[in-house]
Amino acid sequence: MTATINDPTAHLTTEDIETLGRELDAIREQIVASRGERDAAYIRKVIDAQRKLELASRAVLLFSLFPPAWLVGTAGLSVAKILENMEIGHNIMHGQWDWMRDEKIHSTTWEWDLVSPSEQWKHSHNQLHHTYTNVIGKDNDLGYGIMRVDENQKWYPLYLGQPLWNFVNACFFEYGIAAYDLELGKNLQKRRRQDPDFRARAKRVGEKIRAQVTKDYVVHPLLSGPSALTTLTANFTANVVRNLWTHSVIMCGHFPEGVATFERRSIVGETRGQWYLRQMLGSANISGSPLLHLMTGNLSYQIEHHLFPDLPSNRYAEIAPKVQELFERYQLPYVSGPLPKQVASAWKKIIKLSLPNGFFDKASEAAKPANLLKLIPGLASAEPKQPVRTAA
Amino acid sequence: MTTTVPATKRKQRTLSLRDRAVRFAEMITTPLLPADYLDIISPLRSGADLRGRIEAIHPETRDAVTVVIRPGRGWRGHTPGQYIRIGVDVDGVRQWRAYSMTSPGDRPDGCITITVKAIPDGTVSNFLVRRARAGTVIQLDQATGDFVLGEQPPAKVLFVTAGSGITPAMGMLREVVQAAGAVPDIVMVHSAPTPQDVIFAGELRMLARQGQLRLIERYTDAEGLLDIATIGDVVEDWAEREVWACGPTGLLDAAEAHWTEAGIADRLHTERFRPTVLVTGEGGSVTFSKTETTTEADGSTPLLDAGEAAGVLMPSGCRMGICFGCVAPLREGAVRDLRTGDVTTAVPGDGVLVQTCISAAAGTCDIEL
Numbered sequence: 212m213t214a215t216i217n218d219p220t221a222h223l224t225t226e227d228i229e230t231l232g233r234e235l236d237a238i239r240e241q242i243v244a245s246r247g248e249r250d251a252a253y254i255r256k257v258i259d260a261q262r263k264l265e266l267a268s269r270a271v272l273l274f275s276l277f278p279p280a281w282l283v284g285t286a287g288l289s290v291a292k293i294l295e296n297m298e299i300g301h302n303i304m305h306g307q308w309d310w311m312r313d314e315k316i317h318s319t320t321w322e323w324d325l326v327s328p329s330e331q332w333k334h335s336h337n338q339l340h341h342t343y344t345n346v347i348g349k350d351n352d353l354g355y356g357i358m359r360v361d362e363n364q365k366w367y368p369l370y371l372g373q374p375l376w377n378f379v380n381a382c383f384f385e386y387g388i389a390a391y392d393l394e395l396g397k398n399l400q401k402r403r404r405q406d407p408d409f410r411a412r413a414k415r416v417g418e419k420i421r422a423q424v425t426k427d428y429v430v431h432p433l434l435s436g437p438s439a440l441t442t443l444t445a446n447f448t449a450n451v452v453r454n455l456w457t458h459s460v461i462m463c464g465h466f467p468e469g470v471a472t473f474e475r476r477s478i479v480g481e482t483r484g485q486w487y488l489r490q491m492l493g494s495a496n497i498s499g500s501p502l503l504h505l506m507t508g509n510l511s512y513q514i515e516h517h518l519f520p521d522l523p524s525n526r527y528a529e530i531a532p533k534v535q536e537l538f539e540r541y542q543l544p545y546v547s548g549p550l551p552k553q554v555a556s557a558w559k560k561i562i563k564l565s566l567p568n569g570f571f572d573k574a575s576e577a578a579k580p581a582n583l584l585k586l587i588p589g590l591a592s593a594e595p596k597q598p599v600r601t602a603a
Numbered sequence: 604m605t606t607t608v609p610a611t612k613r614k615q616r617t618l619s620l621r622d623r624a625v626r627f628a629e630m631i632t633t634p635l636l637p638a639d640y641l642d643i644i645s646p647l648r649s650g651a652d653l654r655g656r657i658e659a660i661h662p663e664t665r666d667a668v669t670v671v672i673r674p675g676r677g678w679r680g681h682t683p684g685q686y687i688r689i690g691v692d693v694d695g696v697r698q699w700r701a702y703s704m705t706s707p708g709d710r711p712d713g714c715i716t717i718t719v720k721a722i723p724d725g726t727v728s729n730f731l732v733r734r735a736r737a738g739t740v741i742q743l744d745q746a747t748g749d750f751v752l753g754e755q756p757p758a759k760v761l762f763v764t765a766g767s768g769i770t771p772a773m774g775m776l777r778e779v780v781q782a783a784g785a786v787p788d789i790v791m792v793h794s795a796p797t798p799q800d801v802i803f804a805g806e807l808r809m810l811a812r813q814g815q816l817r818l819i820e821r822y823t824d825a826e827g828l829l830d831i832a833t834i835g836d837v838v839e840d841w842a843e844r845e846v847w848a849c850g851p852t853g854l855l856d857a858a859e860a861h862w863t864e865a866g867i868a869d870r871l872h873t874e875r876f877r878p879t880v881l882v883t884g885e886g887g888s889v890t891f892s893k894t895e896t897t898t899e900a901d902g903s904t905p906l907l908d909a910g911e912a913a914g915v916l917m918p919s920g921c922r923m924g925i926c927f928g929c930v931a932p933l934r935e936g937a938v939r940d941l942r943t944g945d946v947t948t949a950v951p952g953d954g955v956l957v958q959t960c961i962s963a964a965a966g967t968c969d970i971e972l
Contacts, residue, residue, distance in 0.1 A: 236942070240943060243943060243945075246695065247694040247695045248692070248694050248695045249695075250695055251692060251695030251696075252695075259643060262639070262640055262643055263643065266640060305927065306926075306927035306930070306958075309927065309930070309956060310695075310696060311692070311695055311696055311697060312696055312697040312698075312955060312956070313692075313697050315639075317956070318927045318930065319927075319930055319956065322634040322635070323634060324634060324635075333926070333927070333928065334920070334928065337920065337921070337925070337926035337927060337928060338920040338921055338926045338928050341921065341925055341926060342920075342921040342923070342925070342926065419634075422630070422633045422634070423633070423634075425630055425633075426630060426631065426632075426633050430627075430630050430631055431631070434631070483923070486923070520925050520926075521924070521925055521927065
């Protein structure tokens with residue numbers, strides 16, 4: 212196995228990697244053996260709290276004509292939608308709670324509050340992204356097929372705009388996910404457009420979008436009577452807040468500096484130990500409070516999640532120190548940082564790679580920010596707040 | 604005639620109005636259903652999935668309890684002798700089991716009861732006997748089974764029971780003794796290891812004292828197992844009686860042989876406990892029931908590979924146990940997790956979902972694909 216840049220695994224022998232794999236298996240087995248009532252109570256409590264929060268927020272929004280009600284309702288609904296998508300939906304669809312054998316909290320039956328149908332998301336996320344994590348050309352999460360995320364990708368002038376469309380994608384992330392699950396870029400080519408399978412999937416996405424839009428932008432506003440317009444803006448705001456938040460968290464999982472990407476040929480004949488190693492190097496964590504972990508659906512423990520995607524999310528905090536100890540012992544980089552730092556790092560990478568290789572570093576070293584802005588007008592207009600001075 | 608036509612019309616209109624209301628409610632709650640929110644407030648309401656709340660748990664013997672359950676509004680009632688499936692969460696995992704009901708058809712408080720004896724290593728029975736608490740909400744199924752007295756109980760009845768096999772008989776017994784009218788002539792031959800192991804001992808002995816029942820207790824630790832061929836020694840008119848027998852397989856097999864020999868097999872009704880011990884081992888015969896395909900698989904071949912090799916269209920994904928794209932219901936049988944060695948078993952009705960890519964046959968199994 213080779214990472215494409217500065218192979219951080221060069222010091223490990225094949226035997227080391229397999230031993231590492233067995234140690235990770237042991238951590239996994241400990242958790243599986245101790246899953247029980249406490250965990251089941253946790254997810255039921257989160258679901259219960261989320262539904263009550265959503266109901267209460269929507270009730271408050273019936274009076275959203277009054278600005279305080281709009282504020283409280285929108286904030287509550289945003290939080291409810293974030294919980295629903297991340298700690299609940301994402302994790303249930305990973306099969307993290309399938310062991311409970313509760314058909315209502317099961318990966319095969321769950322449908323989430325997002326325009327992408329769960330069936331399609333499970334395929335692109337669980338099967339493609341989690342199996343081929345950070346393998347260029349196989350893992351579409353790397354830039355969602357529209358961005359340049361690695362220096363080895365050829366640069367085209369079109370990539371100059373990627374900071375801008377990354378921001379647009381962030382605002383309407385749920386539609387981005389739906390398009391990406393449909394592999395729209397590939398499937399809109401003339402020949403593929405007629406494919407009955409693609410058409411059936413596109414139809415399902417259309418139906419889901421219609422149901423979601425009708426709920427948030429027609430039915431609930433109508434129920435609000437005189438507050439119809441303000442309820443509509445509240446629901447729109449909650450969806451955008453949710454989109455921005457989930458996009459930021461997900462960007463922190465694989466984009467920050469220090470995360471490795473892999474070549475297609477490097478995973479041929481990959482062993483379980485090598486697969487584990489790729490997950491370790493291809494993911495990054497977000498450090499923070501228990502509240503932050505809850506609001507990110509514990510994807511702040513992205514490394515642990517990628518090692519054990521089907522273990523209950525409430526256990527990642529407990530696994531993390533053991534995993535970190537392995538990183539130290541095997542001398543591997545455990546990438547982690549607070550949310551603002553990781554978000555800035557991911558944005559920096561996106562901006563940097565929107566330019567030809569070396570251009571960003573040369574420019575930032577040679578010039579003061581003022582001069583830099585003069586040199587690259589496109590950069591300045593696209594992302595004025597980019598963290599130039601945090602360059603490593 | 605003419606009056607019925609508008610009535611039907613009105614009925615249709617209200618139905619479609621109701622449908623429309625439901626559809627509108629679904630538009631409000633999509634992608635969830637209105638029920639998902641209503642369940643938070645009222646899990647036992649009418650129209651909800653059938654559930655029940657444990658109201659009380661009464662000890663019967665040192666290893667048996669009676670569980671009093673208040674069923675949800677959707678409960679359709681039962682006939683004594685029938686059984687129900689209940690789903691309880693033990694250590695966070697939902698487990699379904701069937702138990703005979705021990706309450707008569709119409710308890711004044713509207714509750715139903717099951718009586719559970721803890722069996723060694725029994726996950727659910729031990730949980731109900733030792734750990735379950737009043738107030739817990741459990742999943743229920745409607746009552747089912749044809750081990751019942753029938754609309755008109757016969758004049759002469761014989762119950763042959765052993766151990767927890769007493770439970771369906773108790774339901775029937777309670778029903779007939781509290782019913783108005785003539786009480787049938789009832790004899791009960793019940794086997795238990797010791798006098799202390801007799802479930803419902805107090806109530807049975809009191810009914811016997813009151814002359815409502817002739818009770819013959821047999822304590823097998825001291826007296827040995829009942830030889831059913833000698834039933835005539837204790838119940839002289841056994842051949843004239845309509846018989847309900849429930850207990851271990853050996854007892855029921857012997858009873859069937861004896862009654863058949865006497866040419867009166869039609870008088871004998873039996874209720875067999877489901878075999879709870881599955882033979883598990885390495886590999887086994889795998890049946891894919893929807894496609895009616897059967898194949899032999901060894902203990903190291905994932906069911907996914909076995910199915911594909913047999914030409915079954917298997918759903919699949921990562922093939923390494925992480926994506927859950929290959930999950931399918933195990934209708935019956937045993938499978939082993941190739942990563943942990945853990946064995947998962949299922950009996951009909953369970954439909955336990957297993958990941959076929961990391962599960963191998965651990966005995967005969969039936970996958971619903």
